[in-house]
Amino acid sequence: MFDADFFRRWMAATTASVDREAERLTALDSPIGDADHGSNLQRGFLAVSAALEKEAPATPGAVLVLAGRQLISTVGGASGPLYGTLLRRTGKALGDAAEVSAEQLAQALRAGVEAVMQLGGAAPGDKTMIDALVPAVDALGEGFAAARTAAEQGAVATTPLQARKGRASYLGERSIGHQDPGATSSALLVAALADTAAAKEAAGE
Amino acid sequence: MFDADFFRRWMAATTASVDREAERLTALDSPIGDADHGSNLQRGFLAVSAALEKEAPATPGAVLVLAGRQLISTVGGASGPLYGTLLRRTGKALGDAAEVSAEQLAQALRAGVEAVMQLGGAAPGDKTMIDALVPAVDALGEGFAAARTAAEQGAVATTPLQARKGRASYLGERSIGHQDPGATSSALLVAALADTAAAKEAAGE
Amino acid sequence: MRMLINVPETVVADALRGLAAAHPELTVDVDNRVVVRRDAPVADKVGLVSGGGSGHEPLHAGFVGPGMLSAACPGEVFTSPVPDQMVRAAAAVDSGKGVLFVVKNYTGDVLNFDMAAELAEDEGVQVAKVLVDDDVAVTDSLYTAGRRGTGATLFVEKIAGAAADEGQPLERVEAIARQVSGSSRSFGVALSACTTPAKGTPTFDLPSGELELGIGIHGEPGRERRPMMTSREIADFAVDAILQDLQPRNPVLVLVNGMGATPLLELYGFNAEVQRVLAERGVAVARTLVGNYVTSLDMAGASVTLCQADEELLRLWDAPVRTPALRWGM
Amino acid sequence: MRMLINVPETVVADALRGLAAAHPELTVDVDNRVVVRRDAPVADKVGLVSGGGSGHEPLHAGFVGPGMLSAACPGEVFTSPVPDQMVRAAAAVDSGKGVLFVVKNYTGDVLNFDMAAELAEDEGVQVAKVLVDDDVAVTDSLYTAGRRGTGATLFVEKIAGAAADEGQPLERVEAIARQVSGSSRSFGVALSACTTPAKGTPTFDLPSGELELGIGIHGEPGRERRPMMTSREIADFAVDAILQDLQPRNPVLVLVNGMGATPLLELYGFNAEVQRVLAERGVAVARTLVGNYVTSLDMAGASVTLCQADEELLRLWDAPVRTPALRWGM
Numbered sequence A, B: 001m002f003d004a005d006f007f008r009r010w011m012a013a014t015t016a017s018v019d020r021e022a023e024r025l026t027a028l029d030s031p032i033g034d035a036d037h038g039s040n041l042q043r044g045f046l047a048v049s050a051a052l053e054k055e056a057p058a059t060p061g062a063v064l065v066l067a068g069r070q071l072i073s074t075v076g077g078a079s080g081p082l083y084g085t086l087l088r089r090t091g092k093a094l095g096d097a098a099e100v101s102a103e104q105l106a107q108a109l110r111a112g113v114e115a116v117m118q119l120g121g122a123a124p125g126d127k128t129m130i131d132a133l134v135p136a137v138d139a140l141g142e143g144f145a146a147a148r149t150a151a152e153q154g155a156v157a158t159t160p161l162q163a164r165k166g167r168a169s170y171l172g173e174r175s176i177g178h179q180d181p182g183a184t185s186s187a188l189l190v191a192a193l194a195d196t197a198a199a200k201e202a203a204g205e
Numbered sequence C, D: 001m002r003m004l005i006n007v008p009e010t011v012v013a014d015a016l017r018g019l020a021a022a023h024p025e026l027t028v029d030v031d032n033r034v035v036v037r038r039d040a041p042v043a044d045k046v047g048l049v050s051g052g053g054s055g056h057e058p059l060h061a062g063f064v065g066p067g068m069l070s071a072a073c074p075g076e077v078f079t080s081p082v083p084d085q086m087v088r089a090a091a092a093v094d095s096g097k098g099v100l101f102v103v104k105n106y107t108g109d110v111l112n113f114d115m116a117a118e119l120a121e122d123e124g125v126q127v128a129k130v131l132v133d134d135d136v137a138v139t140d141s142l143y144t145a146g147r148r149g150t151g152a153t154l155f156v157e158k159i160a161g162a163a164a165d166e167g168q169p170l171e172r173v174e175a176i177a178r179q180v181s182g183s184s185r186s187f188g189v190a191l192s193a194c195t196t197p198a199k200g201t202p203t204f205d206l207p208s209g210e211l212e213l214g215i216g217i218h219g220e221p222g223r224e225r226r227p228m229m230t231s232r233e234i235a236d237f238a239v240d241a242i243l244q245d246l247q248p249r250n251p252v253l254v255l256v257n258g259m260g261a262t263p264l265l266e267l268y269g270f271n272a273e274v275q276r277v278l279a280e281r282g283v284a285v286a287r288t289l290v291g292n293y294v295t296s297l298d299m300a301g302a303s304v305t306l307c308q309a310d311e312e313l314l315r316l317w318d319a320p321v322r323t324p325a326l327r328w329g330m
């Protein structure tokens, strides 16, 4: 079972990894975007971490709802509302439980990803974060490590695609050959989840 | 003796040489100026040649007065009024004579150069066209070839000087180490005179 | 990094402080990033709110004032603002007659303004939205996020702003804004990439001697790269690209807009070519505006926007405006 | 060559055609290169004529109109115009009350305007001249051509223009122009060189990560090269350089001027730092203008100009002006 603290650690791990990878994310956002994805998420997750430290919500759902709200209020751009909605709707799906199971988490994440697809209108293959998130959620039944691999593979697999959503779509065929920054950051989010779960297991919890 | 046709040929030779060297003059005007000296003189002497062809003045004085007026009306910048005054005042000093001697030309050129010094306030050593013109006029007694050499040496000798006139003076000590564009173009003017005189001699005139 | 800044993180806040110092006629909330005309809310007037990523100045904050925007919400550089800013702006300018959001068509802008509209309506503000999507370089199809919003934003904000200042109701202001947006098309070219403070190096490599056709205003490459063209050729290409999409029957408003680093000298020369090709194509010109209005940081290049204007739009275009970047008639 | 032009030779003529198309309120003589306000000569008003090399747009043609210049004479890029242009301009704007030439202190401008003044007086126009030499980066000594004329030109043209529009006589307009010029000082920095059409490559090499302090507006290097500084440090340096020369007792007019390629976003941020250091030095600010007004083609960088303004100058500064680039109060 996973408690609020686990979710806080997940968010902290994401913050650290986004902070570390910000330059790479922005670099990916240069040839097919507007060179801000790294700094966008960096700003957002730093705000998430600060808010979680200050408010310390008591349930997994509340942690993610707060994190989502912070992203919406501090990121802007396309990724702010999309990631914000992902976390907020995942959190909402988790309800008020003090602890949630792996299966509950997987289901809630699927609800979150579906909310993102509805909000942004993107489907798998459109060269967006969806291309990392959907495979990750699909693989979550096989465990966190599998989800991580699926997300990373999904991100890499965006390279040959032509973008159909977001600003990369303006480039038409010229968007082919570049890895999508949002799919890449989604893989970081899933990797942080897998890392946090592995650490929990290692600690014998 | 030198007639109007000789002076027209001198101007034509100057036009050709300025046209050929325009890029170099502009390049010299870049590190210590505003990168326009070559195109300035090119524009001016093309206008001079066109006007001389159209009006065909009958006396040496009239050729130079017309050339000077053209420069004033078409060049702008510092070099327009200065070169314009040089030719206009030299022309005026030649008076109405249909032919002039080498000595008369030397005296008239001296008057022209003095007018430039008065107009621009520059003295030898200030790193301007004066540093080529004054030695040239001084050497003219020894013949055109000597004047040419003196002008060229004078131009080269501006390199170590610190500019005290014109926009190169804004650079202070940073103007040291660059050859003055105006002195360089003055050397072209004197060289064109020497070439024209040499051609006249070769033609046995 | 060739930038006149302190650190990338404070670029927007620093600019807002500088804007406040230069323009006492604006209320600048630096912390919350909202720029409001000082006399807002103006009684019995629809509020006009826009915003978007920074880096396009004077858009949008430079268009706040009588006759144009009531408020602007600047985001981070090239990043659309967050809903909190827009909600705050809407509350500050609403006189009870409602607020129109002018939204450039980017996924980020659309999503954030949508969220803000919901939140503002929850707080009792009546909100309408108009989308600006004028860039013909992007095909408006299922396979893109739709056309981008670029130069037409200026036309929409000016003309809708005049309608709002006349006291027209929200539905009318919205309808006029929609008409302007629907009758406007743009096309842009880049002669260089731009450099965002966060990245510090050009967003793409453009060798001297080549240009990008069909660029947007976010430092993204265009649809096509070509060997350098003359001003004349570029004007032909840009105007024809627009006219393929918009066949104006009425005289047009023309905006010849610099992307930031193209000297005004070149921009005016480019305008001469734009006017020439319009005349050749039989398009009458009612008004022309030349300048750096919807920019992309230090990008060299220009865009052309045409707006087919009827009598009413023309009257509203000519109406007085008093903002930092656009002023006439008062 | 990253330029939006046809060929270098027609850059100025092309720009004048484009200016004419955008500004029907100006009479643009493209062949003779004179830009005149359409209603000139205005009865019983002193004419105000300026001019200089092109490449500094909107200076000077963008400042022609009611409340500012009567006419402008654009030269080739960075090359002062020829006397014929100024004589023609003077004749076009003289109402019989005489004409004031506003001359930036460059050898070329001074010599050509001097010649023009003589010729115009021969034609019966009474001419006075005022020299603008505000750039404190250049020592005004026997060993230089004197200080350069830069940003203060805008203050002189605006304020003298207002005095002329009030119907003041030539001696007064000249005296006021001289007062403004004498009370103004500037300092500029470059973050990049600029590229003239004739040369096609940058006028000097400035590696990224370095800047030039004390530059002029003609792409010439400055007095000193240094490792890149922050906006804060540059503001300290520039303002202190000015205050060493000008100890204002009255509130000052502030111009934070972009050299052409520096985004407005950065320029406003720089203004915030300029205002901070002025406050720290106890200098009160009466008015602030931020924008690209006296430019150097596509140079990145900025300059600061301060003008110590008494009540009268301030009143004249605030007076209505209607030109392509500066407009308020009407």
Ligand SMILES: Nc1ncnc2c1ncn2[C@@H]1O[C@H](COP(=O)(O)OP(=O)(O)O)[C@@H](O)[C@H]1O
Pocket: A029, A033, A034, A036, A037, A040, A041, A076, A077, A078, A079, A080, A082, A116, A120, A121, A122, A127, A128, A129, A130, A165, A166, A167, A180, A181, A182, A183, C078, C079, C080, C107, C108
């Ligand atoms: N409609 C959409 N649905 C899902 N994801 C999207 C959509 N549009 C963009 N994205 C994702 O957002 C990423 C870009 O985020 P970011 O750079 O922060 O925002 P912006 O594009 O506004 O600059 C893209 O790489 C893509 O993965």
Ligand SMILES: Nc1ncnc2c1ncn2[C@@H]1O[C@H](COP(=O)(O)OP(=O)(O)O)[C@@H](O)[C@H]1O
Pocket: B029, B033, B034, B036, B037, B040, B041, B076, B077, B078, B079, B080, B082, B116, B120, B121, B122, B127, B128, B129, B130, B165, B166, B167, B180, B181, B182, B183, D078, D079, D080, D107, D108
């Ligand atoms: N006061 C002066 N007296 C004599 N020659 C001068 C003076 N000022 C400048 N010059 C000459 O003019 C040259 C520059 O000419 P040019 O580049 O055409 O004009 P500008 O300096 O106005 O751009 C300088 O190299 C110098 O030789």
Ligand SMILES: [Mg+2]
Pocket: A029, A033, A034, A035, A036, A037, A077
């Ligand atoms: Mg982005």
Ligand SMILES: [Mg+2]
Pocket: B029, B033, B034, B035, B036, B037, B077
């Ligand atoms: Mg020069």
Ligand SMILES: [Mg+2]
Pocket: A034, A036, A077, A078, C053, C077, C078, C079, C080, C108
């Ligand atoms: Mg963005």
Ligand SMILES: [Mg+2]
Pocket: B034, B036, B077, B078, D053, D077, D078, D079, D080, D108
């Ligand atoms: Mg020059």
